[in-house]
Amino acid sequence: MSVLRVGVIGTGMIGRDHIRRMTTVLAGVAVTAVTDVDVDTAKKVAEGLPGATLHATGEDLIADPAVDAVVVCSWGPTHEQYVLASIAAGKPVFCEKPLATTQDACLRIVRAEVAAGRRLVQVGYMRRYDAAYRALKQVVDSGAIGTPLMMHCAHRNASVPSFYEKESAITDTAVHEIDMVRWMFGEEISAARVLIPRRSRNGGPLQDPLLLILEMAGGALVDVEISVNIRYGYDIRGEVVGEDGTAALGELSPVVVRTARQRSTPVPVDWRERFLGAYDVEIQEWIDSLAGGGAPVGPNAWDGYAAAVVSDAGVAALRTGERVPVDLAPRPALYGTVAVLP
């Protein structure tokens, strides 16, 4: 079996987590190079990877002949330069979300990939790989609950770091639901609104929670509660309401505890725990798709662009209180003829 040689740019929290899974869990892959502007961290990570090269820059890593494919896990504003450099080098690139931090930057990536004439980019929207979301989509697609009319979502973080801003609730957090509902309904989002409830005393200067309302092109409505200081753990919920029934993400805990007349299940601490299996499947399927020179089949540059445009609409809705339409550029043929590829 051939081994995909991967270079990782950014050895922070998720970069190290993806390196751990590529070196200890997944098959057909070796991490052969790393880099980070925080040289000390990158050096420590490289020391734990026998034979891997520590590069001074992301560009050096992309040019390394011992790197077949690139994984970008640096901060969002740096994604564009590394994704574009990977496309220019003709190397497949898995980029953690967001694809880039502005819709113009995402469009530059889309155009570069179209000019290259083949799919090279995959974006890290891992919910599409989660067993519960996949089971939910299977029910929706089967028609068992009839035409979907609404989806209720909750995205709750226990807490967020001090650099998290008001807009991050949309651009950093709800962006996962933005991608997920496009995939779940197989269609684009046409408009966004934000409703602002009473502010939590745990939210500090943030407007927390928020309610993001998304209008799907086919007329369904999606509401997303975004609470980022919920304290009790990391809680992700989703329920689709159809004409003939409803389907919701199941309870995921492998254990139920009964004691002192209480019944309880643990709540994950954060996304690494909740989506552990999804990240494994996501990266394994990406590796497998590249075998023998193949193209990635997961969330593509168009999906990254569409998520950025909807995020911008959400941010504008948050700032103005208005309903903001989503205005997408024409979609290039490289990204298929159905609205959102399955």
Ligand SMILES: NC(=O)C1=CN([C@@H]2O[C@H](COP(=O)(O)OP(=O)(O)OC[C@H]3O[C@@H](n4cnc5c(N)ncnc54)[C@H](O)[C@@H]3O)[C@@H](O)[C@H]2O)C=CC1
């Ligand atoms: N799919 C998901 O659920 C998640 C995705 N993410 C995404 O992953 C990315 C990284 O997030 P974290 O690991 O949480 O951040 P982090 O701050 O822990 O790690 C980012 C690393 O990138 C490095 N870096 C920054 N600029 C760089 C540059 N120009 N070149 C090379 N390295 C550079 C930093 O020094 C840092 O070590 C973000 O885009 C974030 O949105 C993060 C958490 C979960």
Ligand SMILES: O=C1[C@@H](O)[C@H](O)[C@@H](O)[C@H](O)[C@H]1O
């Ligand atoms: O991507 C992620 C983080 O960056 C973000 O800050 C969290 O809100 C999300 O739940 C997580 O999946």
